[in-house]
Amino acid sequence: MSHGAGLVRTTCSSGSAPGDGVGAGPLGSSSSVRLLDPVYPRTQAAMLKVAQMATLLIAFICVRSSLWTSYSAYSYFEVVTICNLIMILAFYLAHLFRLPRVLTCISWPLSELLHYLIGTLLLLIASIVAASKSYSQSGLVAGAVFGFLATFLCLASVWLSYKISCVTQSTAAPAKRSLCSFPWTRGISSPLPLLTLNME
Numbered sequence: 001m002s003h004g005a006g007l008v009r010t011t012c013s014s015g016s017a018p019g020d021g022v023g024a025g026p027l028g029s030s031s032s033v034r035l036l037d038p039v040y041p042r043t044q045a046a047m048l049k050v051a052q053m054a055t056l057l058i059a060f061i062c063v064r065s066s067l068w069t070s071y072s073a074y075s076y077f078e079v080v081t082i083c084n085l086i087m088i089l090a091f092y093l094a095h096l097f098r099l100p101r102v103l104t105c106i107s108w109p110l111s112e113l114l115h116y117l118i119g120t121l122l123l124l125i126a127s128i129v130a131a132s133k134s135y136s137q138s139g140l141v142a143g144a145v146f147g148f149l150a151t152f153l154c155l156a157s158v159w160l161s162y163k164i165s166c167v168t169q170s171t172a173a174p175a176k177r178s179l180c181s182f183p184w185t186r187g188i189s190s191p192l193p194l195l196t197l198n199m200e
Helices: 002-012 029-033 044-064 071-096 108-132 138-161
Strands: 165-169 176-181 195-199
Touching: 044 071, 044 138, 071 108, 071 138, 108 138
Parallel strands: none
Antiparallel strands: 165 176, 176 195
């Protein structure tokens, strides 16, 4: 029973000894101090998320306030931009409220990477379709441009946040083996085995 309580204490605290956060004072005094992460909004990932949300919102407003030339194309564009905006906001709030430290059963970096890969692809398709159906209407063109800008920002976020690091090792076997570790395996209590690639 005490093992579970110790586990909760270590995942909820940041930078302090285990047990400092629970019962250290009046009810709610220590938890309110640690509820928000004051450093996260100043990080590069958080600023990219804010820029993505702003461009997605502007793209949605531009398309919503314009006269549509194709209902299916622009309704798809609206759905994709709003869904991406909501998901990016959800990840932003999750990191701001330190949910990855509390909910360790979820692989947060992997789920965020999958969201970015799928969402960026859908957003790129929606922006291409919106640009091709705009017929020089300024609001639709502006929505497509901001859609492309949001796509670029999402790609930048994936590129800057998720890098694969490979280390080449020589073995007794004639072929060289390269071990690749993925950043979403960091922080998992039982790390996944490294991916082994055979290089000629």
